Amino acid sequence: xxxxxxxxxxxxxxxxxxxxxxxxxxxxxxxxxxxxxxxxxxxxxxxxxxxxxxxxxxxxxxxxxxxxxxxxxxxxxxxxxxxxxxxxxxxxxxxxxxxxxxxxxxxxxxxxxxxxxxxxxxxxxxxxxxxxxxxxxxxxxxxxxxxxxxxxxxxxxxxxxxxxxxxxxxxxxxxxxxxxxxxxxxxxxxxxxxxxxxxxxxxxxxxxxxxxxxxxxxxxxxxxxxxxxxxxxxxxxxxxxxxxxxxxxxxxxxxxxxxxxxxxxxxxxxxxxxxxxxxxxxxxxxxxxxxxxxxxxxxxxxxxxxxxxxxxxxxxxxxxxxxxxxxxxxxxxxxxxxxxxxxxxxxxxxxxxxxxxxxxxxxxxxxxxxxxxxxxxxxxxxxxxxxxxxxxxxxxxxxxxxxxxxxxxxxxxxxxxxxxxxxxxxxxxxxxxxxxxxxxxxxxxxxx
Numbered sequence: 436x437x438x439x440x441x442x443x444x445x446x447x448x449x450x451x452x453x454x455x456x457x458x459x460x461x462x463x464x465x466x467x468x469x470x471x472x473x474x475x476x477x478x479x480x481x482x483x484x485x486x487x488x489x490x491x492x493x494x495x496x497x498x499x500x501x502x503x504x505x506x507x508x509x510x511x512x513x514x515x516x517x518x519x520x521x522x523x524x525x526x527x528x529x530x531x532x533x534x535x536x537x538x539x540x541x542x543x544x545x546x547x548x549x550x551x552x553x554x555x556x557x558x559x560x561x562x563x564x565x566x567x568x569x570x571x572x573x574x575x576x577x578x579x580x581x582x583x584x585x586x587x588x589x590x591x592x593x594x595x596x597x598x599x600x601x602x603x604x605x606x607x608x609x610x611x612x613x614x615x616x617x618x619x620x621x622x623x624x625x626x627x628x629x630x631x632x633x634x635x636x637x638x639x640x641x642x643x644x645x646x647x648x649x650x651x652x653x654x655x656x657x658x659x660x661x662x663x664x665x666x667x668x669x670x671x672x673x674x675x676x677x678x679x680x681x682x683x684x685x686x687x688x689x690x691x692x693x694x695x696x697x698x699x700x701x702x703x704x705x706x707x708x709x710x711x712x713x714x715x716x717x718x719x720x721x722x723x724x725x726x727x728x729x730x731x732x733x734x735x736x737x738x739x740x741x742x743x744x745x746x747x748x749x750x751x752x753x754x755x756x757x758x759x760x761x762x763x764x765x766x767x768x769x770x771x772x773x774x775x776x777x778x779x780x781x782x783x784x785x786x787x788x789x790x791x792x793x794x795x796x797x798x799x800x801x802x803x804x805x806x807x808x809x810x811x812x813x814x815x816x817x818x819x820x821x822x823x824x825x826x827x828x829x830x831x832x833x834x835x836x837x838x839x840x841x842x843x844x845x846x847x848x849x850x851x852x853x854x855x856x857x858x859x860x861x862x863x864x865x866x867x868x869x870x871x872x873x874x875x876x877x878x879x880x881x882x883x
Contacts, residue, residue, distance in 0.1 A: 436460045437482040437553050442472035442498065443514065444490045448537070452485060455542035456549060457860060457870045469493030473501060480506075483552055487514045487537075488522050496526055503530045510552040514539070533658075547638070554627075555664065572614040574607070576755065578748035584611070584740060591738045592618035597690065599675075599735045600713040602742035605792030608713035609673060611742060616669040621709055624668030627661050632677040640682060641698050650699025662695060662706050670708040675735065676716035676727060683728045690734040710735070745787040745794065752794075756782055759795050760810065763802050772802055777812035785817045803866075845880050848873070 439461050441452045446467075453463040464479070466472035470492045472484070484502055488495035495513055502509050513526045513534045526534060532552040539545050574588070575581035591598055592615050600608040609628060616626045634642055637651075645660030662670060678686065689695045693706045712735045721727035745752065756774060764772035774782075778801070787793055801814035847866065855861040863873040876882075 436462065437549075438480065439463050439483045439485060439549070440466065440472060440475060440481045442466040442469060442484065442486040442490065442495070444468055444487065448487070448514070451539070451542075452545060455545050458542075458874050459546055459549075460870055460872070461549075469495060469498040472498055476502065476506065476509075481509055482556060483549060484509055484511045485514065485549070486511065488526060489516070496522065496529060499526055499529050499531055508556065510556045512548055512552055572610070572617055573758075574611060574614055575748065576751045576753075578743075578750040580743040580747045581751065584742060587738075587740050588615050589618060591615070591740075593620060595709055597710040597712070597735055597737040599737075599739045600711065600742060601718075601739060602713075602715065603744050603790055604715045605790030606715075606742040606744055607791050608715075608742055609671065611740070612669070612671045612711045612713065615711060616671075616709075619669065619709060621668050625665050626669050626671065627665035627708075628671040628673055629661050630673045632674040636679050636682065639678075640685070643682075644685075644695050644697050646698035647700040650697070654699065657697070660697065662689070662708060663704065665708045666705075667707055668709070670710055672710070672712040674714060674716075675712040676714040676718055676721060680728075683731050687728060687731045687734060690731070745790040749783060752782060752787075753779055755791065756794060756798060759791075760798050760802065763795070763799050764808075767802060769802070769808070771808045772805070773809055775809050775811050778810050778815055781812045781815055781817070803868075844876065845882070848876060848880070848882065 441449050443449050449465040456463050468490045486495040499511050511531045513531045514537050516537050533548050574585050643660050645658050646654050648657050689706050694703050718727050718732050722729050760772050764770050800816055801810045804814040851862040851865045863870045
């Protein structure tokens with residue numbers, strides 16, 4: 436979640452951008468012109484500014500230069516009409532991260548550009564963060580099954596060997612990849628992650644390698660890819676088993692030659708990155724079916740490490756649950772949440788097929804149901820076929836027996852939206868969840 440300021444003199448544009456970004460969980464503030472935006476920037480910190488170039492009073496270019504002088508860590512995305520590309524180029528030279536042509540093609544295009552800008556901001560701050568967090572990664576609390584994993588990661592970290600992390604979904608493969616990066620000689624460089632399943636084939640190629648101006652429709656400027664952004668650091672390919680055949684071939688070439696070209700380009704660039712990949716799929720079975728290249732597999736699996744499931748590491752379950760619950764409490768604005776002894780015992784009896792991700796979801800649900808700082812066993816909903824035990828509905832005015840968690844949740848959402856006069860942003864705040872989470876729930880329950 437990021438704090439974003441949108442400056443545009445057209446109310447429709449401001450609303451479109453705000454709604455598109457709030458769905459992602461960002462906190463968005465709007466300004467009708469450059470002067471109002473400058474006043475807001477002086478009062479509150481933001482992570483990203485999205486500004487039109489042509490506005491009454493202070494224009495977007497002047498605002499950009501002011502931000503660069505006073506708040507150089509704020510990224511800026513500029514908006515410009517189709518006929519004013521020259522102005523956008525001037526903005527890029529003045530320090531803008533990217534520009535978008537108005538009208539913006541789609542919310543997805545906007546979100547992708549914003550995500551890239553925020554990622555660049557994180558990368559620029561990475562060195563200081565890396566120094567502060569050295570030694571902070573905890574992968575285990577003494578589970579015997581994790582001992583060989585930690586030892587293997589420690590031994591391979593100082594090398595440049597490509598590492599393949601395998602294991603069920605939710606076992607913490609990205610956490611292990613970040614530990615590997617932190618323990619390596621590249622720890623002061625960037626850690627860049629790409630989820631191969633989250634983007635379409637066309638977008639993924641551009642994200643990995645970047646593109647040149649005019650490479651395809653909408654490529655109005657040169658863009659660096661994630662591999663370039665990761666130079667000197669670690670590049671993490673999550674869910675690598677989802678790569679299509681054509682991209683597998685291109686990735687193989689990069690791994691072999693340590694070189695690549697941007698989409699639509701001819702200049703060869705160096706790939707100075709340490710490769711780490713992860714998958715929850717059986718790549719050997721995929722090879723047998725012709726779905727994954729054998730030569731790419733052997734390039735990725737130079738040093739394979741299997742992460743055990745959560746049910747294979749029961750010694751870690753209690754401390755991990757306490758850590759996750761503390762984080763959830765901070766996110767919900769309810770610090771100090773803790774598990775009762777009965778709740779801890781109940782967690783130990785569940786097989787956790789979804790591993791750490793499922794554990795976190797169960798704890799978040801329980802935290803929402805709990806009234807005080809102690810999460811009891813009755814708050815834990817661990818089986819999709821059962822409902823939590825009935826509890827007094829203190830904030831609903833009546834006791835609600837025989838209700839499933841979904842029914843209780845739906846009622847809570849309806850009442851929160853009604854209480855906030857239909858304002859979904861404030862309703863999400865009332866419920867203690869992110870706006871994107873609220874929209875997901877509304878879609879799930881058909882309440883849109």
